[in-house]
Amino acid sequence: MARHKEFNREEVLARAMETFWRYGYEGTSVQDLLDSMGINRGSLYDTFGDKRSLFLEAIAHYDQTVVRCLIARLEAPDASKAAIVDYFQSLVDRMVADPDRRGCFVTNTAVELCPHDPDTAKRVAHNLDCIEGAFYKALSRAQEKGEISPDKNIPALARYLTCNLQGLRVISKVNPDPQVLQDIVQILLGVLD
Numbered sequence: 738m739a740r741h742k743e744f745n746r747e748e749v750l751a752r753a754m755e756t757f758w759r760y761g762y763e764g765t766s767v768q769d770l771l772d773s774m775g776i777n778r779g780s781l782y783d784t785f786g787d788k789r790s791l792f793l794e795a796i797a798h799y800d801q802t803v804v805r806c807l808i809a810r811l812e813a814p815d816a817s818k819a820a821i822v823d824y825f826q827s828l829v830d831r832m833v834a835d836p837d838r839r840g841c842f843v844t845n846t847a848v849e850l851c852p853h854d855p856d857t858a859k860r861v862a863h864n865l866d867c868i869e870g871a872f873y874k875a876l877s878r879a880q881e882k883g884e885i886s887p888d889k890n891i892p893a894l895a896r897y898l899t900c901n902l903q904g905l906r907v908i909s910k911v912n913p914d915p916q917v918l919q920d921i922v923q924i925l926l927g928v929l930d
Contacts (some may be wrong), residue, residue, distance in 0.1 A: 746784060749774040751802070751812040753785075758842040761849050762792050796860045799842045802813065807872035816926060817879035822926055823896070828902070829918045832909035841906040847908070869899040885929055895926065901925050 756773040757765050767788055772779060787792040809835055810820050832840075839845075843864045851858040873895035879885045885894075 744774075744841045747798075748784075749776055749800050750791075750794060753791055754798050754802075754842065757792055757795050758799070759837065759840055761845060763849065793856065793860060796843070796846060796857070796864070800860075800864050800867070801923065802822055804843070804867065808868055811871035814873045815878075817882050818875075818884040818929060820875050821879070821929065825902075825905075825922045825926060828905065829915065829922055832906070832918060833913055833915045835909075835913070838910045838913055840910040841903070844903050844906045847903070864905075865899055868902065869895045870899070872898045879929070889929075896926065898925075 747782065751771055752773045752775070754832060755767055755786075756837060760769065765788075767781070770791065771781060776784075781791070785794060787885070807824070810816060811824060813820065830839075843861055846857060847861045847865075851861055852895065873891060876889075876891045876894050880887060880889060901921075905918065905925070908921065909918060
């Protein structure tokens with residue numbers, strides 16, 4: 738007779754995501770996962786498969802619970818230039834308030850695994866495409882409202898913002914000084930003028 742699972746799958750997945758986010762894929766042992774998730778080895782393998790499968794599911798969970806929430810304001814029907822400015826200002830606030838300097842789970846994963854892991858690279862690329870798409874929508878609305886010059890290349894600007902967003906997240910891990918991050922954001926957003 739199969740045992741009934743005595744844990745909430747989403748809750749233990751969220752704890753696994755936090756552990757991978759903090760230590761990276763290679764830096765996280767199965768024992769680290771068991772300790773943080775509060776489940777036994779058999780439950781981990783029965784529910785999530787192996788460490789790699791759990792990691793890929795943790796990336797998808799991050800996308801659904803963190804990234805989607807953050808880009809929602811850029812995808813709002815009335816979002817335009819102010820939403821982009823607010824997005825970056827809020828990002829600086831979150832980075833400064835993170836005492837562990839975790840950065841972004843997706844960015845960390847891109848640096849650690851994407852050069853040699855095609856499956857992870859596809860998942861990270863999908864995530865970045867979603868972010869770029871959200872910037873594209875807000876930039877397009879800003880251009881329609883006359884907040885951004887009509888001669889600006891909106892697809893290129895969306896890629897530029899996405900690229901610099903990732904760079905900002907890396908810098909915040911090294912130097913979380915609020916003034917440094919604000920200086921970067923000020924120059925970054927100057928491209929919208």
